[in-house]
Amino acid sequence: MVKTPCCESMGLKKGPWTPEEDQILISHIQQYGHGNWRALPKQAGLLRCGKSCRLRWINYLRPDIKRGRFSKEEEETIVKLHAVLGNRWASIATRLPGRTDNEIKNFWHTHLKKRIERSQLQLGYEASSAGTLMDMPQVVVDATSSTVKGKLLANDSLLSRKYPPAAGLGFYGTASSDISGDIIGNNSRSVIGDEMEFWYNMFMNSHHKM
DNA sequence: AAGAGTACCAACCGCCACTTC
DNA sequence: GGAAGTGGCGGTTGGTACTCT
Structure with a gap:
Protein backbone atom coordinates (compact mmCIF):
# COMPACT_ATOMS: atom_id res chain seq x y z
CA MET A 1 0.00 0.00 0.00
CA ARG A 62 -15.84 15.59 21.01
CA PRO A 63 -18.68 16.54 23.34
CA ASP A 64 -18.49 13.35 25.37
CA ILE A 65 -14.85 13.77 26.31
CA LYS A 66 -14.26 13.54 30.01
CA ARG A 67 -11.41 15.77 31.07
CA GLY A 68 -9.47 16.08 34.27
CA ARG A 69 -7.70 13.67 36.52
CA PHE A 70 -8.18 9.94 36.29
CA SER A 71 -10.04 8.47 39.21
CA LYS A 72 -8.62 5.63 41.27
CA GLU A 73 -11.09 3.28 39.62
CA GLU A 74 -10.01 4.40 36.19
CA GLU A 75 -6.36 3.94 37.11
CA GLU A 76 -7.00 0.43 38.29
CA THR A 77 -9.00 -0.38 35.20
CA ILE A 78 -6.16 0.82 33.01
CA VAL A 79 -3.59 -1.23 34.88
CA LYS A 80 -5.71 -4.34 34.71
CA LEU A 81 -6.58 -3.95 31.08
CA HIS A 82 -3.02 -3.15 30.19
CA ALA A 83 -1.94 -6.34 31.90
CA VAL A 84 -4.26 -8.27 29.64
CA LEU A 85 -4.18 -6.31 26.41
CA GLY A 86 -0.78 -4.67 26.43
CA ASN A 87 -0.42 -1.36 24.61
CA ARG A 88 -3.73 -1.60 22.85
CA TRP A 89 -4.85 1.78 23.99
CA ALA A 90 -7.87 1.97 21.76
CA SER A 91 -9.22 -1.25 23.21
CA ILE A 92 -8.55 -0.02 26.70
CA ALA A 93 -10.27 3.26 25.90
CA THR A 94 -13.49 1.49 24.96
CA ARG A 95 -13.68 0.38 28.56
CA LEU A 96 -13.31 3.91 29.90
CA PRO A 97 -16.15 6.07 28.61
CA GLY A 98 -15.10 9.62 27.89
CA ARG A 99 -11.41 8.82 27.83
CA THR A 100 -9.42 8.72 24.63
CA ASP A 101 -6.70 6.31 23.67
CA ASN A 102 -4.29 9.21 23.52
CA GLU A 103 -5.17 10.34 27.00
CA ILE A 104 -4.80 6.85 28.40
CA LYS A 105 -1.52 6.38 26.60
CA ASN A 106 -0.17 9.64 28.00
CA PHE A 107 -1.41 8.78 31.44
CA TRP A 108 0.24 5.40 31.29
CA HIS A 109 3.59 6.79 30.27
CA THR A 110 3.59 9.65 32.73
CA HIS A 111 2.07 8.00 35.78
CA LEU A 112 1.35 4.32 35.82
CA LYS A 113 4.43 3.06 34.08
CA LYS A 114 6.66 4.87 36.52
CA ARG A 115 4.62 3.66 39.44
CA ILE A 116 4.96 0.07 38.34
CA GLU A 117 8.63 0.47 37.63
CA ARG A 118 9.10 1.89 41.08
CA SER A 119 7.26 -1.00 42.64
CA GLN A 120 9.59 -3.31 40.74
CA LEU A 121 12.57 -1.67 42.32
CA GLN A 122 11.17 -2.29 45.72
CA LEU A 123 11.28 -5.77 44.45
CA GLY A 124 9.05 -8.16 44.77
CA TYR A 125 6.80 -10.44 46.29
CA GLU A 126 7.21 -8.98 49.76
CA ALA A 127 5.89 -5.72 48.45
CA SER A 128 2.99 -7.47 46.86
CA SER A 129 1.71 -8.51 50.22
CA ALA A 130 1.00 -4.88 50.96
CA GLY A 131 -1.29 -5.16 48.24
CA THR A 132 -3.17 -2.78 46.11
CA LEU A 133 -3.22 -3.86 42.57
CA MET A 134 -1.16 -0.85 41.61
CA ASP A 135 1.70 -2.09 43.74
CA MET A 136 1.60 -5.65 42.64
CA PRO A 137 4.51 -7.27 40.90
CA GLN A 138 4.06 -8.39 37.36
CA VAL A 139 4.60 -11.90 36.16
CA VAL A 140 5.98 -12.54 32.74
CA VAL A 141 4.18 -15.14 30.76
CA ASP A 142 6.16 -16.43 27.88
CA ALA A 143 3.45 -17.50 25.50
CA THR A 144 5.88 -19.48 23.43
CA SER A 145 7.29 -21.64 26.13
CA SER A 146 4.20 -21.40 28.28
CA THR A 147 6.25 -20.58 31.28
CA VAL A 148 5.67 -17.99 33.87
CA LYS A 149 8.77 -16.40 35.14
CA GLY A 150 8.85 -14.80 38.51
CA LYS A 151 10.23 -11.65 37.05
CA LEU A 152 9.12 -8.10 37.37
CA LEU A 153 8.83 -5.88 34.40
CA ALA A 154 7.12 -3.01 32.79
CA ASN A 155 8.31 -3.34 29.27
CA ASP A 156 5.37 -2.49 27.10
CA SER A 157 7.30 -1.83 23.95
CA LEU A 158 6.86 -5.34 22.69
CA LEU A 159 3.21 -5.48 23.27
CA SER A 160 1.84 -3.37 20.51
CA ARG A 161 -0.52 -4.81 17.99
CA LYS A 162 2.49 -5.40 15.79
CA TYR A 163 3.81 -7.88 18.29
CA PRO A 164 0.86 -9.28 20.09
CA PRO A 165 1.34 -11.66 22.95
CA ALA A 166 0.50 -14.61 20.76
CA ALA A 167 3.67 -13.93 18.84
CA GLY A 168 5.54 -15.15 21.86
CA LEU A 169 7.32 -11.93 22.52
CA GLY A 170 6.32 -11.56 26.08
CA PHE A 171 2.82 -11.38 27.36
CA TYR A 172 2.47 -10.32 30.90
CA GLY A 173 -0.23 -9.80 33.39
CA THR A 174 -0.48 -8.97 37.03
CA ALA A 175 -0.17 -11.96 39.26
CA SER A 176 -3.57 -11.21 40.58
CA SER A 177 -6.49 -13.49 40.52
CA ASP A 178 -8.93 -10.65 40.26
CA ILE A 179 -8.17 -10.01 36.62
CA SER A 180 -10.69 -12.53 35.59
CA GLY A 181 -13.33 -11.57 38.05
CA ASP A 182 -13.21 -7.96 37.23
CA ILE A 183 -12.41 -7.69 33.59
CA ILE A 184 -14.03 -10.73 32.20
CA GLY A 185 -16.75 -10.97 34.75
CA ASN A 186 -17.93 -7.44 34.41
CA ASN A 187 -17.25 -7.18 30.79
CA SER A 188 -18.61 -10.32 29.31
CA ARG A 189 -19.95 -9.72 25.86
CA SER A 190 -19.06 -6.07 25.98
CA VAL A 191 -17.56 -4.25 23.05
CA ILE A 192 -14.15 -5.66 23.70
CA GLY A 193 -15.26 -8.71 25.57
CA ASP A 194 -14.42 -11.29 22.98
CA GLU A 195 -11.01 -9.95 22.23
CA MET A 196 -10.15 -9.55 25.85
CA GLU A 197 -11.43 -12.95 26.68
CA PHE A 198 -9.15 -14.39 24.05
CA TRP A 199 -6.06 -12.80 25.59
CA TYR A 200 -7.28 -13.61 29.03
CA ASN A 201 -7.61 -17.25 28.13
CA MET A 202 -4.15 -17.18 26.64
CA PHE A 203 -2.88 -15.80 29.90
CA MET A 204 -4.74 -18.27 32.05
CA ASN A 205 -3.72 -21.23 29.93
CA SER A 206 -0.09 -20.27 30.18
CA HIS A 207 -0.45 -19.60 33.85
CA HIS A 208 -1.94 -22.98 34.61
CA LYS A 209 0.77 -24.83 32.78
CA MET A 210 3.36 -23.62 35.25
C1' DA B 1 14.82 36.05 40.45
C1' DA B 2 16.65 33.03 37.19
C1' DG B 3 18.29 28.98 35.16
C1' DA B 4 18.03 23.88 35.00
C1' DG B 5 15.56 19.89 35.26
C1' DT B 6 11.26 17.39 35.03
C1' DA B 7 6.43 16.41 34.04
C1' DC B 8 2.67 16.71 31.21
C1' DC B 9 0.02 16.48 27.11
C1' DA B 10 -1.41 17.94 22.37
C1' DA B 11 -0.20 16.81 18.04
C1' DC B 12 2.46 14.60 14.35
C1' DC B 13 4.34 10.53 11.94
C1' DG B 14 4.46 6.12 10.01
C1' DC B 15 2.40 1.97 9.55
C1' DC B 16 -1.33 -1.33 9.04
C1' DA B 17 -6.15 -2.87 8.15
C1' DC B 18 -10.17 -2.32 5.84
C1' DT B 19 -13.01 -0.87 1.97
C1' DT B 20 -13.87 0.33 -2.65
C1' DC B 21 -13.27 0.05 -7.44
C1' DG C 1 -6.81 -10.31 -7.29
C1' DG C 2 -4.68 -6.15 -6.73
C1' DA C 3 -4.16 -1.17 -6.58
C1' DA C 4 -5.74 2.98 -4.48
C1' DG C 5 -8.02 5.57 -0.91
C1' DT C 6 -9.18 6.19 3.77
C1' DG C 7 -9.55 5.46 8.72
C1' DG C 8 -7.49 4.09 12.82
C1' DC C 9 -3.80 2.89 15.91
C1' DG C 10 0.49 3.16 18.61
C1' DG C 11 4.98 5.41 19.06
C1' DT C 12 7.18 9.51 19.50
C1' DT C 13 8.20 14.39 19.73
C1' DG C 14 8.21 19.13 21.00
C1' DG C 15 6.30 22.94 23.45
C1' DT C 16 4.80 24.60 27.75
C1' DA C 17 3.99 24.54 32.63
C1' DC C 18 5.70 23.45 36.85
C1' DT C 19 9.21 22.45 40.46
C1' DC C 20 13.61 22.58 42.33
C1' DT C 21 18.06 24.59 43.36
Missing part, protein backbone atom coordinates in the same frame (compact mmCIF):
# COMPACT_ATOMS: atom_id res chain seq x y z
CA VAL A 2 1.31 3.39 -0.88
CA LYS A 3 1.60 5.51 2.15
CA THR A 4 -0.26 8.74 2.18
CA PRO A 5 1.80 11.35 3.93
CA CYS A 6 -0.13 13.61 6.16
CA CYS A 7 -0.14 17.29 5.29
CA GLU A 8 1.98 16.55 2.29
CA SER A 9 0.54 19.31 0.23
CA MET A 10 1.96 22.72 0.86
CA GLY A 11 0.13 25.35 2.76
CA LEU A 12 -1.48 23.08 5.29
CA LYS A 13 -1.12 24.29 8.82
CA LYS A 14 0.48 22.23 11.57
CA GLY A 15 0.89 22.66 15.26
CA PRO A 16 -1.52 23.73 17.98
CA TRP A 17 -5.09 24.49 17.05
CA THR A 18 -6.51 27.94 17.59
CA PRO A 19 -9.93 28.50 19.20
CA GLU A 20 -11.17 29.75 15.83
CA GLU A 21 -10.15 26.54 14.11
CA ASP A 22 -11.76 24.53 16.87
CA GLN A 23 -14.97 26.45 16.43
CA ILE A 24 -14.99 25.94 12.69
CA LEU A 25 -14.41 22.22 13.09
CA ILE A 26 -17.06 21.82 15.77
CA SER A 27 -19.74 23.69 13.92
CA HIS A 28 -18.97 21.91 10.67
CA ILE A 29 -19.19 18.48 12.27
CA GLN A 30 -22.33 19.42 14.16
CA GLN A 31 -23.90 20.54 10.93
CA TYR A 32 -22.67 17.94 8.45
CA GLY A 33 -21.05 15.19 10.48
CA HIS A 34 -17.68 13.80 9.51
CA GLY A 35 -18.38 11.45 6.68
CA ASN A 36 -15.02 11.88 5.01
CA TRP A 37 -12.16 13.19 7.07
CA ARG A 38 -9.99 13.89 4.09
CA ALA A 39 -12.58 16.04 2.43
CA LEU A 40 -13.71 17.69 5.63
CA PRO A 41 -11.06 20.40 6.02
CA LYS A 42 -11.67 21.63 2.51
CA GLN A 43 -15.41 21.69 3.01
CA ALA A 44 -15.05 23.41 6.36
CA GLY A 45 -12.49 25.87 5.10
CA LEU A 46 -9.71 24.68 7.36
CA LEU A 47 -6.07 24.66 6.34
CA ARG A 48 -5.51 21.34 8.04
CA CYS A 49 -5.19 17.80 6.82
CA GLY A 50 -8.02 15.40 7.49
CA LYS A 51 -5.94 13.36 9.86
CA SER A 52 -5.25 16.39 11.99
CA CYS A 53 -8.97 17.27 12.05
CA ARG A 54 -9.91 13.76 13.04
CA LEU A 55 -7.37 13.67 15.85
CA ARG A 56 -8.43 17.05 17.16
CA TRP A 57 -12.06 16.04 17.18
CA ILE A 58 -11.55 12.62 18.73
CA ASN A 59 -9.03 13.64 21.34
CA TYR A 60 -10.24 17.07 22.30
CA LEU A 61 -13.41 18.47 20.80
Whole structure:
Protein backbone atom coordinates (compact mmCIF):
# COMPACT_ATOMS: atom_id res chain seq x y z
CA MET A 1 0.00 0.00 0.00
CA VAL A 2 1.31 3.39 -0.88
CA LYS A 3 1.60 5.51 2.15
CA THR A 4 -0.26 8.74 2.18
CA PRO A 5 1.80 11.35 3.93
CA CYS A 6 -0.13 13.61 6.16
CA CYS A 7 -0.14 17.29 5.29
CA GLU A 8 1.98 16.55 2.29
CA SER A 9 0.54 19.31 0.23
CA MET A 10 1.96 22.72 0.86
CA GLY A 11 0.13 25.35 2.76
CA LEU A 12 -1.48 23.08 5.29
CA LYS A 13 -1.12 24.29 8.82
CA LYS A 14 0.48 22.23 11.57
CA GLY A 15 0.89 22.66 15.26
CA PRO A 16 -1.52 23.73 17.98
CA TRP A 17 -5.09 24.49 17.05
CA THR A 18 -6.51 27.94 17.59
CA PRO A 19 -9.93 28.50 19.20
CA GLU A 20 -11.17 29.75 15.83
CA GLU A 21 -10.15 26.54 14.11
CA ASP A 22 -11.76 24.53 16.87
CA GLN A 23 -14.97 26.45 16.43
CA ILE A 24 -14.99 25.94 12.69
CA LEU A 25 -14.41 22.22 13.09
CA ILE A 26 -17.06 21.82 15.77
CA SER A 27 -19.74 23.69 13.92
CA HIS A 28 -18.97 21.91 10.67
CA ILE A 29 -19.19 18.48 12.27
CA GLN A 30 -22.33 19.42 14.16
CA GLN A 31 -23.90 20.54 10.93
CA TYR A 32 -22.67 17.94 8.45
CA GLY A 33 -21.05 15.19 10.48
CA HIS A 34 -17.68 13.80 9.51
CA GLY A 35 -18.38 11.45 6.68
CA ASN A 36 -15.02 11.88 5.01
CA TRP A 37 -12.16 13.19 7.07
CA ARG A 38 -9.99 13.89 4.09
CA ALA A 39 -12.58 16.04 2.43
CA LEU A 40 -13.71 17.69 5.63
CA PRO A 41 -11.06 20.40 6.02
CA LYS A 42 -11.67 21.63 2.51
CA GLN A 43 -15.41 21.69 3.01
CA ALA A 44 -15.05 23.41 6.36
CA GLY A 45 -12.49 25.87 5.10
CA LEU A 46 -9.71 24.68 7.36
CA LEU A 47 -6.07 24.66 6.34
CA ARG A 48 -5.51 21.34 8.04
CA CYS A 49 -5.19 17.80 6.82
CA GLY A 50 -8.02 15.40 7.49
CA LYS A 51 -5.94 13.36 9.86
CA SER A 52 -5.25 16.39 11.99
CA CYS A 53 -8.97 17.27 12.05
CA ARG A 54 -9.91 13.76 13.04
CA LEU A 55 -7.37 13.67 15.85
CA ARG A 56 -8.43 17.05 17.16
CA TRP A 57 -12.06 16.04 17.18
CA ILE A 58 -11.55 12.62 18.73
CA ASN A 59 -9.03 13.64 21.34
CA TYR A 60 -10.24 17.07 22.30
CA LEU A 61 -13.41 18.47 20.80
CA ARG A 62 -15.84 15.59 21.01
CA PRO A 63 -18.68 16.54 23.34
CA ASP A 64 -18.49 13.35 25.37
CA ILE A 65 -14.85 13.77 26.31
CA LYS A 66 -14.26 13.54 30.01
CA ARG A 67 -11.41 15.77 31.07
CA GLY A 68 -9.47 16.08 34.27
CA ARG A 69 -7.70 13.67 36.52
CA PHE A 70 -8.18 9.94 36.29
CA SER A 71 -10.04 8.47 39.21
CA LYS A 72 -8.62 5.63 41.27
CA GLU A 73 -11.09 3.28 39.62
CA GLU A 74 -10.01 4.40 36.19
CA GLU A 75 -6.36 3.94 37.11
CA GLU A 76 -7.00 0.43 38.29
CA THR A 77 -9.00 -0.38 35.20
CA ILE A 78 -6.16 0.82 33.01
CA VAL A 79 -3.59 -1.23 34.88
CA LYS A 80 -5.71 -4.34 34.71
CA LEU A 81 -6.58 -3.95 31.08
CA HIS A 82 -3.02 -3.15 30.19
CA ALA A 83 -1.94 -6.34 31.90
CA VAL A 84 -4.26 -8.27 29.64
CA LEU A 85 -4.18 -6.31 26.41
CA GLY A 86 -0.78 -4.67 26.43
CA ASN A 87 -0.42 -1.36 24.61
CA ARG A 88 -3.73 -1.60 22.85
CA TRP A 89 -4.85 1.78 23.99
CA ALA A 90 -7.87 1.97 21.76
CA SER A 91 -9.22 -1.25 23.21
CA ILE A 92 -8.55 -0.02 26.70
CA ALA A 93 -10.27 3.26 25.90
CA THR A 94 -13.49 1.49 24.96
CA ARG A 95 -13.68 0.38 28.56
CA LEU A 96 -13.31 3.91 29.90
CA PRO A 97 -16.15 6.07 28.61
CA GLY A 98 -15.10 9.62 27.89
CA ARG A 99 -11.41 8.82 27.83
CA THR A 100 -9.42 8.72 24.63
CA ASP A 101 -6.70 6.31 23.67
CA ASN A 102 -4.29 9.21 23.52
CA GLU A 103 -5.17 10.34 27.00
CA ILE A 104 -4.80 6.85 28.40
CA LYS A 105 -1.52 6.38 26.60
CA ASN A 106 -0.17 9.64 28.00
CA PHE A 107 -1.41 8.78 31.44
CA TRP A 108 0.24 5.40 31.29
CA HIS A 109 3.59 6.79 30.27
CA THR A 110 3.59 9.65 32.73
CA HIS A 111 2.07 8.00 35.78
CA LEU A 112 1.35 4.32 35.82
CA LYS A 113 4.43 3.06 34.08
CA LYS A 114 6.66 4.87 36.52
CA ARG A 115 4.62 3.66 39.44
CA ILE A 116 4.96 0.07 38.34
CA GLU A 117 8.63 0.47 37.63
CA ARG A 118 9.10 1.89 41.08
CA SER A 119 7.26 -1.00 42.64
CA GLN A 120 9.59 -3.31 40.74
CA LEU A 121 12.57 -1.67 42.32
CA GLN A 122 11.17 -2.29 45.72
CA LEU A 123 11.28 -5.77 44.45
CA GLY A 124 9.05 -8.16 44.77
CA TYR A 125 6.80 -10.44 46.29
CA GLU A 126 7.21 -8.98 49.76
CA ALA A 127 5.89 -5.72 48.45
CA SER A 128 2.99 -7.47 46.86
CA SER A 129 1.71 -8.51 50.22
CA ALA A 130 1.00 -4.88 50.96
CA GLY A 131 -1.29 -5.16 48.24
CA THR A 132 -3.17 -2.78 46.11
CA LEU A 133 -3.22 -3.86 42.57
CA MET A 134 -1.16 -0.85 41.61
CA ASP A 135 1.70 -2.09 43.74
CA MET A 136 1.60 -5.65 42.64
CA PRO A 137 4.51 -7.27 40.90
CA GLN A 138 4.06 -8.39 37.36
CA VAL A 139 4.60 -11.90 36.16
CA VAL A 140 5.98 -12.54 32.74
CA VAL A 141 4.18 -15.14 30.76
CA ASP A 142 6.16 -16.43 27.88
CA ALA A 143 3.45 -17.50 25.50
CA THR A 144 5.88 -19.48 23.43
CA SER A 145 7.29 -21.64 26.13
CA SER A 146 4.20 -21.40 28.28
CA THR A 147 6.25 -20.58 31.28
CA VAL A 148 5.67 -17.99 33.87
CA LYS A 149 8.77 -16.40 35.14
CA GLY A 150 8.85 -14.80 38.51
CA LYS A 151 10.23 -11.65 37.05
CA LEU A 152 9.12 -8.10 37.37
CA LEU A 153 8.83 -5.88 34.40
CA ALA A 154 7.12 -3.01 32.79
CA ASN A 155 8.31 -3.34 29.27
CA ASP A 156 5.37 -2.49 27.10
CA SER A 157 7.30 -1.83 23.95
CA LEU A 158 6.86 -5.34 22.69
CA LEU A 159 3.21 -5.48 23.27
CA SER A 160 1.84 -3.37 20.51
CA ARG A 161 -0.52 -4.81 17.99
CA LYS A 162 2.49 -5.40 15.79
CA TYR A 163 3.81 -7.88 18.29
CA PRO A 164 0.86 -9.28 20.09
CA PRO A 165 1.34 -11.66 22.95
CA ALA A 166 0.50 -14.61 20.76
CA ALA A 167 3.67 -13.93 18.84
CA GLY A 168 5.54 -15.15 21.86
CA LEU A 169 7.32 -11.93 22.52
CA GLY A 170 6.32 -11.56 26.08
CA PHE A 171 2.82 -11.38 27.36
CA TYR A 172 2.47 -10.32 30.90
CA GLY A 173 -0.23 -9.80 33.39
CA THR A 174 -0.48 -8.97 37.03
CA ALA A 175 -0.17 -11.96 39.26
CA SER A 176 -3.57 -11.21 40.58
CA SER A 177 -6.49 -13.49 40.52
CA ASP A 178 -8.93 -10.65 40.26
CA ILE A 179 -8.17 -10.01 36.62
CA SER A 180 -10.69 -12.53 35.59
CA GLY A 181 -13.33 -11.57 38.05
CA ASP A 182 -13.21 -7.96 37.23
CA ILE A 183 -12.41 -7.69 33.59
CA ILE A 184 -14.03 -10.73 32.20
CA GLY A 185 -16.75 -10.97 34.75
CA ASN A 186 -17.93 -7.44 34.41
CA ASN A 187 -17.25 -7.18 30.79
CA SER A 188 -18.61 -10.32 29.31
CA ARG A 189 -19.95 -9.72 25.86
CA SER A 190 -19.06 -6.07 25.98
CA VAL A 191 -17.56 -4.25 23.05
CA ILE A 192 -14.15 -5.66 23.70
CA GLY A 193 -15.26 -8.71 25.57
CA ASP A 194 -14.42 -11.29 22.98
CA GLU A 195 -11.01 -9.95 22.23
CA MET A 196 -10.15 -9.55 25.85
CA GLU A 197 -11.43 -12.95 26.68
CA PHE A 198 -9.15 -14.39 24.05
CA TRP A 199 -6.06 -12.80 25.59
CA TYR A 200 -7.28 -13.61 29.03
CA ASN A 201 -7.61 -17.25 28.13
CA MET A 202 -4.15 -17.18 26.64
CA PHE A 203 -2.88 -15.80 29.90
CA MET A 204 -4.74 -18.27 32.05
CA ASN A 205 -3.72 -21.23 29.93
CA SER A 206 -0.09 -20.27 30.18
CA HIS A 207 -0.45 -19.60 33.85
CA HIS A 208 -1.94 -22.98 34.61
CA LYS A 209 0.77 -24.83 32.78
CA MET A 210 3.36 -23.62 35.25
C1' DA B 1 14.82 36.05 40.45
C1' DA B 2 16.65 33.03 37.19
C1' DG B 3 18.29 28.98 35.16
C1' DA B 4 18.03 23.88 35.00
C1' DG B 5 15.56 19.89 35.26
C1' DT B 6 11.26 17.39 35.03
C1' DA B 7 6.43 16.41 34.04
C1' DC B 8 2.67 16.71 31.21
C1' DC B 9 0.02 16.48 27.11
C1' DA B 10 -1.41 17.94 22.37
C1' DA B 11 -0.20 16.81 18.04
C1' DC B 12 2.46 14.60 14.35
C1' DC B 13 4.34 10.53 11.94
C1' DG B 14 4.46 6.12 10.01
C1' DC B 15 2.40 1.97 9.55
C1' DC B 16 -1.33 -1.33 9.04
C1' DA B 17 -6.15 -2.87 8.15
C1' DC B 18 -10.17 -2.32 5.84
C1' DT B 19 -13.01 -0.87 1.97
C1' DT B 20 -13.87 0.33 -2.65
C1' DC B 21 -13.27 0.05 -7.44
C1' DG C 1 -6.81 -10.31 -7.29
C1' DG C 2 -4.68 -6.15 -6.73
C1' DA C 3 -4.16 -1.17 -6.58
C1' DA C 4 -5.74 2.98 -4.48
C1' DG C 5 -8.02 5.57 -0.91
C1' DT C 6 -9.18 6.19 3.77
C1' DG C 7 -9.55 5.46 8.72
C1' DG C 8 -7.49 4.09 12.82
C1' DC C 9 -3.80 2.89 15.91
C1' DG C 10 0.49 3.16 18.61
C1' DG C 11 4.98 5.41 19.06
C1' DT C 12 7.18 9.51 19.50
C1' DT C 13 8.20 14.39 19.73
C1' DG C 14 8.21 19.13 21.00
C1' DG C 15 6.30 22.94 23.45
C1' DT C 16 4.80 24.60 27.75
C1' DA C 17 3.99 24.54 32.63
C1' DC C 18 5.70 23.45 36.85
C1' DT C 19 9.21 22.45 40.46
C1' DC C 20 13.61 22.58 42.33
C1' DT C 21 18.06 24.59 43.36
